[in-house]
Amino acid sequence: MSKHPTQTPPGPSLVPLRGAGKGPRPVNLQAVRAYGDTLDDGQMMLSFALPVPFSEEAKEAGRELCRKMGLLEPQVYHAHDLGEGFTYLTIYARNPHTVDFTKISVPKLDARRLDRHGVEALWAEHMTRKIRILGACTGDDAHTVGIDAILNVKGYHGEKGLEAYKCFEVKNLGAQVSNDVLLQEARAFAADAILVSQVVTQKDCHRSNLAALIDLAEAEGLRAGITYVCGGPRLSHAIALELGFDAGFGAGTTPTEVASFVVQAVVRERQP
Ligand code: B12
Structure with missing residues (x-):
């Protein structure tokens, strides 16, 4: 997976804005x-x-x-x-300040958006065993609703969670799992992907906890060969990359978006 930000293509510097009954008005994208x-x-x-x-x-x-x-x-x-x-x-x-929208660039996931059928088809093409996914809400964080929405069969927003896919074997460790225990479980389970949820952000504990997981994984030889994904309402793909993760998902994420990324990352990881 590429960890390099992709440049958002600059749009036209003037786009029409519909005003109430006044027709299009120009927005200067260089001074928003x-x-x-x-x-x-x-x-x-x-x-x-x-x-x-x-x-x-x-x-x-x-x-x-x-x-x-x-x-x-x-x-x-x-x-x-x-x-x-x-x-x-x-x-x-x-606020008297402006931003140049044409110079804004945000890293995007390096993966195509597949539906459930596409996820399972890609897996069947490349793998003969299930992809093992280990999930947890780590540190002191007890907000499990988000990780459950992604992993549990019941799912979220009308989509089934990853447990419902035939290509995934999912183990959800639940709340307040220490980084230590998570990595021990990852070793025992031979996880292909680790999915971590961080909802509480007081004193930036989400950042320190996630960064500490990656440091520990590196020290224990568990960083390479495993796809690390984090998620939570105040996380983004950009923050995840900064903290050493392969991907990050924010508020409103649906299970298919995560399944789609994980299957492509794991398949790519296995290719020479
Ligand atoms: C329910 C809730 C609780 C429940 C949690 C029950 C449970 N089993 O989860 C209880 C009552 C236990 C609780 C306790 C506390 N809570 Co609370 N809680 C909430 C609340 C109301 C809803 C959270 C929720 O369930 N959202 C719904 C899910 C579906 O959304 P989500 O978490 O964003 O998940 C989505 C994405 O972010 C993403 N995602 C999430 N995780 C992951 C992981 C991966 C790998 C991926 C890919 C995606 C992903 O996908 C999900 C689906 O789209 C929020 C406020 C709010 N409206 O958000 C406060 C809130 C999160 N809580 C808060 C606080 C402060 C606390 C307490 C510290 C309160 C206290 N003083 O005791 C304690 C902390 C307990 C602890 N040790 O963690 C604050 C956090 C502030 C902050 N920024 O840090 C919030 C924001 C409330 C507020 N406005 O102050 N809480």
Whole structure:
């Protein structure tokens, strides 16, 4: 699997935008601004909490923070008392900055999107034994719904999970599995692919935990020959590559997307 980012082809620098009854208006893709009420007004909404009691001073502190962030004309749209000396704020403000959309490039999965039939056909063409997939929610993380959605027969979004495929043998270790135990299980199971879920991101624990798994796998000689995939609502393919994984999947991932990547990665890994 290539770990190199693929360049998103630059689109035209001006694309028409449909405005209410006004016909197409041009968007300058080299200087895109946030959109609030009208094109190029730069308006954006931010929500955050401050550790100060609910008061007019708390609202002004929120506005001041926005000004310090370079935002203009901050207006408090909503504020409420979170209790225990905390205030929650929603602020609308104008952002004067732009981004050059034509220069944005995001790494994409190096795999074709196959349906379940395509996944099983590719497997049957190249392999005579099932692909062994080991899944877990690691570290202190107990959010198993995501990994279950991908692996369990019941699946997600109308798609069956990987357990339902005849080409996969799936072992789901569940919640709060340490990296140590995961790799011991991987060795015993002779896993072809390890699927790790990380949902909690407090203090960036998802990143440190995932990076530590790859370090340990390398130290134990278990990095080569196994496809490492991570997933969770605040993960992406770009973050996964950065942390040493082969692929990463974010919010809304469906089982077929994962099956499609895994079968191609494992088949490719086995080719000379
Ligand atoms: C249900 C839930 C719980 C349940 C979990 C039950 C269970 N068995 O999973 C319980 C009540 C136990 C729980 C506990 C806690 N929770 Co909670 N929980 C949630 C909640 C409401 C829903 C999560 C969920 O099930 N989503 C549905 C699944 C299908 O979506 P998903 O996880 O994104 O998975 C999809 C993709 O991300 C991807 N995916 C996920 N994993 C993987 C793995 C692979 C390999 C692949 C390919 C894809 C993939 O595919 C899935 C399908 O599309 C979220 C808020 C929210 N709305 O998201 C908070 C949330 C995740 N919880 C949170 C917190 C803080 C906690 C607690 C720390 C609370 C506390 N103080 O005790 C504890 C932590 C417990 C622990 N040790 O982990 C925070 C996390 C904040 C953060 N950024 O870190 C959230 C975001 C709530 C919030 N807004 O504050 N929680």
